[in-house]
Each structure stands twice: as C-alpha cells, then as structure tokens.
Amino acid sequence: MKHASPSLPDRLPFTVPGLLAGFRACAPVALGVGVYGVLFGLLARQKGLSWLEAQSMSLLIFAGASQLISLDLWGPELPVLSLIATTFIVNLRHVLMGAALSPQLMRLSGRQAYGSLFFMTDESWAVALARWAEDRRRAAGSDGAFLLGAGLAVYCFWNASTALGHLLVRGLDDPARYGLDFAFTAVFTALLVGLKPRRADVLPLAAAVAAALAVARFCPGKWYILAGAMAGGLTAAFLPEPQNAGDDR
Incomplete structure (x- = not known):
C-alpha cells in the first residue's frame, strides 16, 4: 500500500534559484534539442524562408515538432487547413502533459503558471516532472520556477541553433546522411531513461x-x-x- 503523501502548502515558492536550478538541470538535454534546431534552420533555408522568418517562428511559436511538420507542408500554395489540423493533433499531447503537472501548476499564480507553460516543451516537462516527483518522494520542498527555468534552457538552445543552422551550416543537402534525422529519437530515448520507469x-x-x-x-x-x-x-x-x-x- 502506498504511503500517504505529505501535506503540501497552498502555494509553491517561485524563486530565481529555482529557475536557475531548472535551467541547469535541462541544459544537457537542451544541447540535444540544439541538434534538431540546426536541422530546422537548415531545412527552413532550403525551403526558401529568410533567416528572419525562420527565427521568428522559433521565437514566437517555439514548437519544434510543429515547426518541422510545417516545413514538410511548405510550398508555393500553403495548405493552411491541413497545416492547422496537423499541428493541432500533434500538440494535443500537451493537454495530457499539463494534466500531469497540474498538482504543481495549481499551486502557482495564473501569471506564473501560464508563463511557464508557454516555454514548456517535451524535454522541460520530463525534467520538471522527474524533479517534482523526486521532491515528493523525499518529502522535500519544490520550487515552482523549476519548470520555467527548464523551458528557458530549451528556448535559448533552440533559438541559437535555428540561427546556426540557417546562417552558418552549409553543404548538408541530405541531413539524414549525418544522422541528424535521428536526433528526435535520441533525445526522447534519453528522456525516457531519465524518468526512471x-x-x-x-x-x-x-x-x-x-x-x-x-x-x-x-x-x-x-x-x-x-x-x-x-x-x-x-x-x-x-x-x-x-x-x-x-x-x-
């Protein structure tokens, strides 16, 4: 029989040290995200997007899988409805991800919770979920800013690698030849191990x-x-x- 969880305070602290801890914890995973950020920048250039267009997508949309899917559909006649439907389906997983974090998110203010969720990715979600679960097992206090810090790590690496792929990487007409297409699989496999099933x-x-x-x-x-x-x-x-x-x- 499971032991009862210790009583939790009404509000989680939301501190700069907690944010920095999340950033540091997610930085190694964010390096892996940078690999397919380079791939996105490269493919965006090959599809005819300017650096400003590609970078704006990474800054404002910040959804790696959806951005790469949009490039698959990109062309002279953009299928807007298909693009919307496809990205909607792909991102429905965030409903379940948010539900998994709801015990912590409900203990933050609206601004803290929704601001953190904008920066939430698969990678930062997995790192934060594992950290908060470990805190609960140890009956240790959690910091609500951890998720935001983890998301900001991915955000920084994703945007830097988008610029790198678009502006500097040349001569990679076939990214699969260099294994860049395997980056998604490698990162998510590492995340699964980190969650300690x-x-x-x-x-x-x-x-x-x-x-x-x-x-x-x-x-x-x-x-x-x-x-x-x-x-x-x-x-x-x-x-x-x-x-x-x-x-x-």
Whole structure:
C-alpha cells in the first residue's frame, strides 16, 4: 500500500534559484534539442524562408515538432487547413502533459503558471516532472520556477541553433546522411531513461507503443501521437494501485 503523501502548502515558492536550478538541470538535454534546431534552420533555408522568418517562428511559436511538420507542408500554395489540423493533433499531447503537472501548476499564480507553460516543451516537462516527483518522494520542498527555468534552457538552445543552422551550416543537402534525422529519437530515448520507469509503467508503455504503431499503420497523418498518448494514459489510469512500496519501483 502506498504511503500517504505529505501535506503540501497552498502555494509553491517561485524563486530565481529555482529557475536557475531548472535551467541547469535541462541544459544537457537542451544541447540535444540544439541538434534538431540546426536541422530546422537548415531545412527552413532550403525551403526558401529568410533567416528572419525562420527565427521568428522559433521565437514566437517555439514548437519544434510543429515547426518541422510545417516545413514538410511548405510550398508555393500553403495548405493552411491541413497545416492547422496537423499541428493541432500533434500538440494535443500537451493537454495530457499539463494534466500531469497540474498538482504543481495549481499551486502557482495564473501569471506564473501560464508563463511557464508557454516555454514548456517535451524535454522541460520530463525534467520538471522527474524533479517534482523526486521532491515528493523525499518529502522535500519544490520550487515552482523549476519548470520555467527548464523551458528557458530549451528556448535559448533552440533559438541559437535555428540561427546556426540557417546562417552558418552549409553543404548538408541530405541531413539524414549525418544522422541528424535521428536526433528526435535520441533525445526522447534519453528522456525516457531519465524518468526512471517503474515496473508498473511497463504495461502503459506497451499500450502506448502498440496503439501508436497500429494507428500509424492504418491512419494517415499524425494521429498516432495522440493515440499513443491516450492509450498509455488510460491504461495507467485503470491499473490497480501497487500492493506494496516495492511494487512501485
């Protein structure tokens, strides 16, 4: 039987040291994000986007997967409805990500929570989720600014690498030849290891993989992302609680 969580204060502190801790914790992962930031800048230039256009997308939209998907659809006649629908589907996973962080976000002011969520990425979400879960296990105090700091680390590296890829990288007509197309997979594999999956996570992970592969096989577009997220989340929600603390490892 799980031990009851310690009582939590109504509000989380939101401090500069907490922000800096989040930045430092996410910086190694953000370096990996920089690899496909270079790829985005390079591909944006090949698609005919100016540096200002590509950089504005990274500064204002700041959604790596959606930005790369938009380049796949980019052309003289931009399919606006398809672009909107595809990016909407891809980003629906953020609903589940926000729900996973809601116990902490609900203890921040609206400005702190929504400001942090603008900068939230898959990488900063995973780092913050792991840190806050560790704080809870140790009955230690958490800092609400950790998520913002982690997101700012990714934001800085993503924008710097966009400029690097667009302005400086030349002669890479086929990025896959140099393994840059594997950067996404490598970063997300590292994030999964960092989250320290438990035995109880095996079935949700298997359900997510199976659903994603099945939907990718039979449905066009990016629906497999939402299908995997929903299958894994629902499986975890309906699993029984571990019978003892050892089962939760």
